[in-house]
Amino acid sequence: MLLIVNLLGGIGLFLLGMTMLTDGLKLAAGGALERILAAWTRTRLYGLLTGILVTALVQSSTAMTVAAIGFVNAGLLSFTSALWVVFGSNLGSSVTGWLVALIGFKFKIDAFALPFIGVGMALKLSGEGTRRGGLGGTLAGFGLLFLGIDLLKEGFGGLSPADLPEMGRDLGGMLTAVLIGLLLTIILQASSATLTIALTAVAGGMVTLEIAAAIVIGANIGTTLTGIVAAINATPNARRLAAAHVFFNVVTAVVAFALLSPLLKLIHYIGVQFVGDGNPVTQLVIFHTGFNALGVLLMWPLSTPLVRFLQGRFQTVEEDELRPRYLDMNVASVPALALQALRRELARMGHLALQLATDATQLNPAHLPRTVPPPQSETRLARKLAVVEQLQKQIGSFVSQMSRQPLHQDVADKLPELLRIATHFDTLSRVMYHVGVLGAHDVRTVELGALASNRHPAGIPGGIPAADLPTTVAPVFLAALAFFKAADPESEARSAEGKWLASEARDAFEDTYQATKAHLLHAGAGGQFQVTEVYDWLARLSDLRRAVEQGHKASQRLSAMSDLAPTPTVASEVPPFRETVPAEPSPSKPDAVADNPL
Structure with a gap:
């Protein structure tokens, strides 16, 4: 029972810390985020880098995707600009994994997190609603996030591989792991939380590196749900952006799943030969970063036909006109x-x-x-x-x-x-x-x-x-x-x-x-x-x-231009605009056409 409490509490603290971190940064940034998105998204490369950097700051690719959809909805971002911001946000989400791997498993969490929480809450309470309060919320959220990781480590540390459902390395077992990652992300509404769970599980030896990698792939697919919900009843460009986000994550997941074994072997070789580190936690983080980078490389030549395809979808009357x-x-x-x-x-x-x-x-x-x-x-x-x-x-x-x-x-x-x-x-x-x-x-x-x-x-x-x-x-x-x-x-x-x-x-x-x-x-x-x-x-x-x-x-x-032939009509077609050609003006009104020019 204590193990379940630790796991649930760890997930809750992590999500609470993530929420406080994101909200605090938004408040501290003020209108800077809008200015950054407007000024730094002129080209696809700028949009990509902006998506990476902003997501690294707010620590949530889901929040970044929803924000991009909102900016497109409000007309602050064009569809093409927002597209590369979203692609960059997927790559920027890997920063969370690196923070967990480099800090969460190598430092004493209490000594690291508690000062952040204390200082952060002091700033937040003394400056509620101000940028100082936003910065305080960010620091407190950062500390809570790592306390949640510590509880997750304790929870998984009390489990053994026999306590978890057996998942083999065959196709069925790997697909089950993908499904677990997808469902966890849908429930938790944060792929970073699922990534952290996978990291703590593989660090405690609960699951193999291959199973954890498959869970991370599923998390990448699950993170698209929030964007889909945000695009319901939104503008056509916002719905196109949500569709592009789904396309990016699904294509990236399929390619990563197909190349899972050679990718992990390559990462292990690079880690041992060049970094001198065969730690599965580090390898999993490298894998997460690598397959998102692979997705960006895949989208680079595909983005133009993708934009052209999506521009023809989700049409409104106004756009058709x-x-x-x-x-x-x-x-x-x-x-x-x-x-x-x-x-x-x-x-x-x-x-x-x-x-x-x-x-x-x-x-x-x-x-x-x-x-x-x-x-x-x-x-x-x-x-x-x-x-x-x-x-x-x-x-x-x-x-x-x-x-x-x-x-x-x-x-x-x-x-x-x-x-x-x-x-x-x-x-x-x-x-x-x-x-x-x-x-x-x-x-x-x-x-x-x-x-x-x-x-x-x-x-x-x-x-x-x-x-x-x-x-x-x-x-x-x-x-x-x-x-x-x-x-x-x-x-x-x-x-x-x-x-x-x-x-x-x-x-x-x-x-x-x-x-x-x-x-x-x-x-x-x-x-x-x-x-x-x-x-x-x-x-x-x-x-x-x-x-x-x-x-x-x-x-x-x-x-007066009645010498032009009328538009042919089809009886079975009811066009939104019925074309008719007027006859000559009535002779009883000879002055009708005698108008002044411009």
Whole structure:
């Protein structure tokens, strides 16, 4: 019973010391860890060295992996940079084994650990929440970690090989040892703890060096579970990073298991011939370091195809939208096909821009009574804006590629018009992003439950006096919504003849805007509303009007390019963006296409 208590107590002290050590270093480092990761991960070699050094400091590859996933999730690290930080953290985890081997088995633990605990706790208690307290927690954790090792040594020292399940050196016995290492790491949530158990067991003669090495291999696989859990519901890059971590550890484990016998023979030879030390504890630590280094060497040529493979997995709608759907550089050499591709990509870009505009409008008083904006509404708008801007860049690059070859004059004349349309959609997106952010920050304190959503301010259709500003401006936002729906290049809100309704919707918006503006100015001058609030709303409505104008220009210019063939559709396919080609503007609105240039 005492032996079990010693073993459990030793594991508990080790894990407690590891936790205090890691948390203390994080507190003592402050924001330095973020700065280090941002500055020292520019290349794969820097990322690898950073992973090794930081893991050696925090003494936990699991914590380093979870931190890297968190930084990727927050956008502080790119996927490729974080990948090599994680690979380096695996190699850095071997430092724990060297500390245990060089200190834990060669010094009197009590005399070594107790001063660290005493000094550390004094610093921690006198500086709680400060860097001094973090340093104290680190020192105390360091001492507790080695006290745990001492208890583990006592526990295993009271056992004999006969007390443990027999595991031979055959394939079944070695696989059982791998499974034990995997399960121990999953339970303890720390591969360093499993490594320490294996070191103390082999030092006490409980298991052979081969069995201990197999346990360490299993521990390397088990440490991936924490990263997998951390990546659940995370960003695609975070999930890719967790998958890369699993791939690295599994491939490294398979190679190390396949080469286990020759590796151990080589390590024994090197230890005896060059170091003069055949100690199995030292050999096990060398093995742990060696097979992680072998994994890094294996990943060096494999990382590029691995990144390429993972980039195609865990896709989100936003990432899929970032990629041009129709632009292909192989098509750029055929001007007629290139114009078709550009026309379709512009329609898709316009659809996304007008989706953003619709979402931004709905964050404003387009519906009464007003509700609290949905969570992360600003983040969603920012992502959609980034998609539109990225597509504009891709369209510009494609046009540049086309312009490098001889072009017919008709084709050359269309290219500036295509770029102008992309600029209109981009400007619309930027303006509406600003309008949406303002709407998301509005204070919803006005009680509008008793007001019908179809009421209008005096002086605009409906003629019913308004009691507050949101109710007064709501018709303008409703008119804008109607325009954005009509102007969408991929919208079904078209007449039976396939003609655009954008001009009619834009005219209706303009009428509503002018009537509302006049009413606001009269109400402000008459003291019905605060003049400063009137100015704020007029500025927002002016931005909304600018966005409508940009959308109107883009839709009319796009309609004028109806000589391009429509996109073929497949009945069985339901694409996220349905491409339609607008007909010529209605002859009843001859001024619809007579817009000013940029």
